[in-house]
Every structure is written in structure tokens, then in C-alpha cells.
Amino acid sequence: MGINSKPVVFAVISALVILVGTVVTVFVPLFMPSTQPVSRFVKPYTAIEQEGRDIYMREGCNNCHTQTVRPLRTEVLRYGEYSKAEEFAWDRPFLWGSRRTGPDLNRIGGKYPDSWHYKHMQSPQGMFALSNMPPYGWLAANRLDVSNSFRKTRILGYGYSQEQVNQQIAEYKARVTASGYDSKETRDLVTPAGMRGDLTEMDAIIAYMQKLGRDVKSMEAKQ
Numbered sequence: 001m002g003i004n005s006k007p008v009v010f011a012v013i014s015a016l017v018i019l020v021g022t023v024v025t026v027f028v029p030l031f032m033p034s035t036q037p038v039s040r041f042v043k044p045y046t047a048i049e050q051e052g053r054d055i056y057m058r059e060g061c062n063n064c065h066t067q068t069v070r071p072l073r074t075e076v077l078r079y080g081e082y083s084k085a086e087e088f089a090w091d092r093p094f095l096w097g098s099r100r101t102g103p104d105l106n107r108i109g110g111k112y113p114d115s116w117h118y119k120h121m122q123s124p125q126g127m128f129a130l131s132n133m134p135p136y137g138w139l140a141a142n143r144l145d146v147s148n149s150f151r152k153t154r155i156l157g158y159g160y161s162q163e164q165v166n167q168q169i170a171e172y173k174a175r176v177t178a179s180g181y182d183s184k185e186t187r188d189l190v191t192p193a194g195m196r197g198d199l200t201e202m203d204a205i206i207a208y209m210q211k212l213g214r215d216v217k218s219m220e221a222k223q
């Protein structure tokens, strides 16, 4: 009599085999350092970039935009170097997404100047008549809430002190409100007069856009 005629034994043995297979192929790799590569070029988000990332999630930008360039010739030609595992070390949660109504954004940092983003966020259709991206100009009328910025960076394990977070916020504010800011003209155009001296949600989301993919560009430059 073979095992086929002993249903209970058969079920127990198959459950064991599947269990061992799952442990070996899923749980063992989960704890292997080689599946979690670290790069010294990939830096955590600054407090402002993190706020921008939160707004990106709040507005559901990830329902239309992916953040992962697949290793396919067409994608590499269009967006640049394909995404590497170490790039997402600080992404909690990651925003790879699956809907590509709009282009992938994983390499958007540095592709355009800030002024381009201010204009595009205010009116995508003003730049691409057929764009179905909704306009987000109202983000420039919302003062950026930084009251939880330090807590967020602490919970996410970025390792900044309260002073460092305050400094990051002050530096970014000084940068975008300076009279010499290279995108001042466009920022003033889209930001209500009363908000120009403040950090807005629009400023933060653009800081986040400009961060995406930049670490990889510096990684490639130094190789």
C-alpha cells in the first residue's frame, strides 16, 4: 500500500513539505543581509521631503504614478537607470504603485527646475493640453504643518535631533523665500501673496519630487 491510500498521512506530509518550502524561500531570505543591500549614497529624507511625501500619499498621487523603473530597455531609455533595492531603504511605506496613468516618478529629481514643478502642479493642462492630471494649485495656499515633523523622522528612524529638524525646516524656508531663489518668479505666481513668506504644502511636495532618484545619480557619478 502506497502513501496515496493513506489520506491523513499524505495530508500531514504535504503540509510539512509546503511549510519547509515556505520557510526556505520566504523567511530565510527575509533575514539575509544580501536581500537588503545598503548604499552609503542613499540618504534618509529631510523633514521637509518627508512632509512632501506625506502630502503625496494624502493626495493619492501614487494612484496614477509608480515609483519604480523596471529593468526594461524602453523604461531605462525613457526614465533612466532602473530602480535598485537599496534605493527604497528609507521608504516606509514604499510607493512603487501599480497604476501608470502618469509617468514613473522614481527618477524625477533634478529632471526639471523647481519653477517647472510650480507651474505644472498649478496647471498640468497649461503644459500638456491633454494631461488628465488634476491641478493642485491650492496646495500653495496651505501653510505647511511642521508641528509633527520631528516625531515623524524619529518614528521612521532617520536619526535626526530636534535641532537638526528645525534647521532643515529653517534652511528650506530660507531657500524658497529668498529674493535670490532661482524659481522665485514662478513660486510667487502660484503662491497667494499672504503665503509667500511661509512654507507651503506645494513647497514640500516639490522638495520631495526633487529628492526622488537624486541619490542614485550621485551613486552613479562617483562609481
Ligand code: HEC
Residues within 6 Å of the ligand: 056, 059, 060, 061, 062, 063, 064, 065, 101, 102, 103, 104, 105, 108, 124, 125, 128, 131, 132, 133, 134, 136, 205, 209
Ligand atoms: C489622475 C491621474 C494623476 C494623478 C492623481 C496625479 N498625476 Fe501626475 N501626471 C499624470 C499624467 C497623465 C501625467 C503626464 C502629463 C503631464 O505631465 O501632466 C503626469 C505628470 C506628472 C509629472 C511630470 C512627470 C514627467 O516626467 O514629466 C509630475 C512631476 C507629476 N505628475 C506629479 C504628480 C503629483 C505630485 C501628484 C499628486 C499631488 C500627481 N502627479 C497626481 C497623472 C496624474
